[in-house]
Every structure is written in structure tokens, then in C-alpha cells.
Amino acid sequence: MRRSGSQQISLVGLDRNSVLLPESTRYRGRQDLFGFDIYTTYQARSNLAAVLGGHFSSPVVRRTAREPGNNDGWRAGITVGVPLRVGSSNLQIVPGYGFDLYLPSSTGRPGDFDPAAATRFAAAGGDINSDDAALVLAGRGRPSNAGRYTGAVHTFMLTLRWAERTPGRE
Structure with missing residues (x-):
């Protein structure tokens, strides 16, 4: 099932058991990123300060294209x-x-794809009269990204900052 705006690459004749997927989405429907960042500097003493910040932002791909392995x-x-x-x-x-x-978010619908149908279809020798043949032939017998995702990212930064006015020296 192709989503509007997505582009599919299909490798015809590729063995379904190969390490490459015979079909993959080349374009995941990127969209604009919206959010805000706020930073402040707390000056504890003339030689000790801390920079504190917070941010919030939206996903960069449409809901149906989100994947757990990406920051979506x-x-x-x-x-x-700490400024030095x-x-x-x-x-x-x-x-x-x-x-x-x-933040926890849901993508897709769990019933959209059934990877077990492809396994059962292959075990039946590719019989197009089997119950799972319709799902496989419709492109639904493959893994899905449907589910509820959350995660965390830790970032270590090193920033250079230039100030025209030196705090504490006026």
C-alpha cells in the first residue's frame, strides 16, 4: 500500500530471503520542523555561571512514515x-x-501489515490459493512500522561563545 507522496524502489526478481529488501521507501515525506528553544545564563559568582536551556519540537516526517530507528x-x-x-x-x-x-507516539495501524503472512505463504510453497496469498500479493505481507514509540537521546556539546561585554567587568 503506497502512501501519497512516497516513492517506492522495487528490485524485480530479487530473492525474498536476501539481505536486501525487494521493496523500500525512498522518500519518507519530510515535512517542516516547528519548535522553540529558550536559553538563559545564571551567574552564580563573577567566575561561575551556568547556561540552562529547554526546547520542544515537532516530527520531521508524517505519522505513517515514522520509524523507531530514526529520530521522528x-x-x-x-x-x-558551564561557560569557561x-x-x-x-x-x-x-x-x-x-x-x-x-514523547510516546503511535504510528500506523497494527493490522496494516502482517509479516507472518509472508512466512506462511512461503511455507505453503507460494500457493496463490492459500489464505495468506491475498495479503502477500497486495503487498501487506511485510514488516510494519506500526506501534507505539518513545526514546531518549543524550548529547554532549562543545560550544564557542564570544561576548562583547564581559559579565562582572563593568
């Missing part, structure tokens, strides 16, 4: 960093850590 869901996260001044210059190095949580 709604995302919320926090970032923490390089000598007496206005240049700062900010090592940081970010934690993003992919």
Missing part, C-alpha cells in the same frame, strides 16, 4: 552547560550536556 517523534529536552573563559579574552568555551525525550 515529538521531542522535548533540556540542556545544561579562555584567558582574559571575551572568548568562552561552553561544554554542555543535553537530554532529549521523544
Whole structure:
């Protein structure tokens, strides 16, 4: 079943048991990314500060194209960093850590695809009169991305920051 906007690549005559899939989606329907980021710097002392941030963003692909192995869901996260001044210059190095949580989301419908039908069809010797032949011939006897997904991403960052005005030196 092809979704509108998706492009399929089919390798004709490829053995179904090969390591390559005979059919794959080349285009997953990318869409615009919407979100917001907010950052603030907390100055504890003249030589100690912390950068705190938070963000939230939308998925970059349509719901039916989301996959668990890709970063495709709604995302919320926090970032923490500590600015370190390089000598007496206005240049700062900010090592940081970010934690993003992919909010639980559902994709597809579990009944759309039935990979067990392909196994049963192959075990029946490819008999087109078997009960599973219709599912396989309709392209539904293959793995599905349908399910409920969530996840987390940890990010270590190193940022360079330049300030025209040095905090604490006025």
C-alpha cells in the first residue's frame, strides 16, 4: 500500500530471503520542523555561571512514515552547560550536556501489515490459493512500522561563545 507522496524502489526478481529488501521507501515525506528553544545564563559568582536551556519540537516526517530507528517523534529536552573563559579574552568555551525525550507516539495501524503472512505463504510453497496469498500479493505481507514509540537521546556539546561585554567587568 503506497502512501501519497512516497516513492517506492522495487528490485524485480530479487530473492525474498536476501539481505536486501525487494521493496523500500525512498522518500519518507519530510515535512517542516516547528519548535522553540529558550536559553538563559545564571551567574552564580563573577567566575561561575551556568547556561540552562529547554526546547520542544515537532516530527520531521508524517505519522505513517515514522520509524523507531530514526529520530521522528515529538521531542522535548533540556540542556545544561558551564561557560569557561579562555584567558582574559571575551572568548568562552561552553561544554554542555543535553537530554532529549521523544514523547510516546503511535504510528500506523497494527493490522496494516502482517509479516507472518509472508512466512506462511512461503511455507505453503507460494500457493496463490492459500489464505495468506491475498495479503502477500497486495503487498501487506511485510514488516510494519506500526506501534507505539518513545526514546531518549543524550548529547554532549562543545560550544564557542564570544561576548562583547564581559559579565562582572563593568
